[in-house]
Amino acid sequence: MLYNALLLAHVLSVIVWIGGMVFSHFFLRPAAQMLEPPQRVRLMHGVLQRFLGAVAVAAVVVLASGLGMIGVARAAAANAFAMPLDWTIMATIGLVMMGIFGFIYLVLLKRLGQAVAAFDWPAGGQALARIRTLVGVNLLIGVLIVAQTLLL
Template structure:
């Protein structure tokens, strides 16, 4: 029962993370392009502030639940007298997940801070540059997330 609850929390956290990136990248950002730079940068800042806070929680849930589920399966294998060898799809999922978390950390703690400073200073060109960097890294993370899902479901 606990395993299923953790797996549900794991998947729902990934839905928030990947779904939010899809929404921001393909729907919000293109729609915001019609706004004046000051309005666009402020809007994206405010949206990203909320989204990055939610993803921070999601990352913790994904990491903790993933480690717990792997540990539980490994412990059961050893207790049954066998050995544990992590399946290839789990290895790919865990590796790409850790890379995605590192990229998220860069977005959250470096690039978003640049955006915050630009908004505080009303430096709209600098804010636009920060948003462009965020967009690029979100694109990378989105691609990694999709690859992770494909590998996990098709392996």
């Protein structure tokens, strides 16, 4: 029962994270391109503040629930536990995703906020371009993790 609750929290958090990246990358950003730079940069800053805050919570839940599931499996197997290869791959690549997210959240979002506060739309556009690239990388990695998990 505990394992199932942890798995549910894990999967729902992954859905929020990957689903949000799909929405922002393929729907919001292209639509925002129709706006003038001041409106576009402000809009994306507001959206990213909210979304990345939610992803911060989701990432913590993904990490905690993943560790919890490993702990439950280890306890059930007693001394005979060997972490499956697909779990090891998922955990390792998930940590890479969290590192990329941390850079976006702690560095690039701050740069974007500074550009908005200074009305520096070219700097805001540069920050958004870096964020877009790294979100694309994380989206690709996240899809690969989901595919690897379902196919192995």
